[in-house]
Amino acid sequence: DGGITQSPKYLFRKEGQNVTLSCEQNLNHDAMYWYRQDPGQGLRLIYYSQIVNDFQKGDIAEGYSVSREKKESFPLTVTSAQKNPTAFYLCASSPTSTTPGEQYFGPGTRLTVT
Amino acid sequence: AQSVTQPDIHITVSEGASLELRCNYSYGATPYLFWYVQSPGQGLQLLLKYFSGDTLVQGIKGFEAEFKRSQSSFNLRKPSVHWSDAAEYFCAVGDSGGSNYKLTFGKGTLLTVNP
Numbered sequence: 001d002g003g004i005t006q007s008p009k010y011l012f013r014k015e016g017q018n019v020t021l022s023c024e025q026n027l028n029h030d031a032m033y034w035y036r037q038d039p040g041q042g043l044r045l046i047y048y049s050q051i052v053n054d055f056q057k058g059d060i061a062e063g064y065s066v067s068r069e070k071k072e073s074f075p076l077t078v079t080s081a082q083k084n085p086t087a088f089y090l091c092a093s094s095p096t097s098t099t100p101g102e103q104y105f106g107p108g109t110r111l112t113v114t
Numbered sequence: 115a116q117s118v119t120q121p122d123i124h125i126t127v128s129e130g131a132s133l134e135l136r137c138n139y140s141y142g143a144t145p146y147l148f149w150y151v152q153s154p155g156q157g158l159q160l161l162l163k164y165f166s167g168d169t170l171v172q173g174i175k176g177f178e179a180e181f182k183r184s185q186s187s188f189n190l191r192k193p194s195v196h197w198s199d200a201a202e203y204f205c206a207v208g209d210s211g212g213s214n215y216k217l218t219f220g221k222g223t224l225l226t227v228n229p
Contacts, residue, residue, distance in 0.1 A: 004157075031215075040123065042221035043158075043202060045185060058216075090157055096215075102148060105157035 002027045004106035011111045013085075021076045021109045023091035032074035033092040033103060036060060043090065049074055050096070078111065079084050085113045116141040116207050118220035126226040127195050134221050135190040137205030147188040148217065149179055151201045154169035158204065164188065175199070200227040 004025045013019045025032065033052050035043040045058030049068040063082025068074055074093075078085045088110050092103040117140045117205060127133055139145055146165050150158040162173025169181040179190045205220045 025206065033216075040221060043219040045216060049203075088155075092158075102160045102163055105150075105159070107157045109154070110154075110155070 002105055004091060004093055004104060006089075006106040006109050009107065009109060013111070013113050015113055016080045017029060017079060017113075019078050019085075019111065019113075021078065021089055021091075021111070023076065024072055024089070025074075025076045025091075025093045025104075025106075026072060027093055027095075027104065028071070029093035030071070030096045031070070031094045033094075034058075034064070034074070034076045035090045035092065037090055037108075046076065046089075054077065054095040078113075085111060087111060116145070116209060116218045118205050118207050118218055118221035120203075120205055120223050122223045123186045123221070124226065126223045126228060128228045129197050130194050132197070133190075133195045133225070135203050135205075135225070137188045137190065137220060138186050139188065139205070139207045140186065141161045141207055141209075145188075147179075148206040149152055149173065149177070149188070149190050150206065150219075151175075152204065152222075153201045155168065161190070161203075172188060191221075195227055197227045197229065 034046040049055035149161040
């Protein structure tokens with residue numbers, strides 16, 4: 001059963017702590033993406049990766065970091081430098097980022113920082 | 115830079131009524147256009163997409179959308195809404211050039227369906 005998994009679904013952290021959100025896909029897709037969603041703001045791109053060991057900043061990368069050591073995995077770390085980290089985070093993948101195609105989304109992780 | 119505008123933040127319709135959700139895009143070349151749907155607390159599901167060819171595209175769940183280049187629009191329609199269609203809908207435009215293909219999303223339209 002192919003798809004994208006994100007864990008955990010809900011995550012709570014204290015201010016000042018780094019936190020890592022997991023994203024795994026078994027679709028054999030080359031490209032993976034991280035989005036942040038806030039009410040009334042749509043989806044904003046944080047980071048994306050075309051291939052293993054390569055990634056690019058999106059529109060709102062400040063305060064976030066990523067790694068792509070395996071094709072299947074693209075974890076996102078929300079650092080203490082992110083000024084407003086409470087949000088809903090969505091991971092997506094697509095077969096490639098060099099030709100147009102739809103993106104497939106995971107179920108999301110809701111992060112609450114207090 | 116490409117952009118997407120969804121003019122309606124919230125729409126309420128009665129079950130069985132017809133639906134049209136508006137989407138306008140700004141992009142210099144031929145756009146790649148998508149409509150996604152999101153149920154509360156869930157990820158996004160693709161409803162339909164337009165790459166080229168017939169400007170009226172059919173999607174899942176009885177939805178369709180029409181690409182109108184002259185109006186820079188890609189409106190989503192459904193002839194008869196079901197209560198299960200209540201969700202948030204996002205229009206997106208894809209960059210057809212460059213080495214890195216990305217999507218730009220609108221801010222979404224929340225659909226409420228009254229019984």
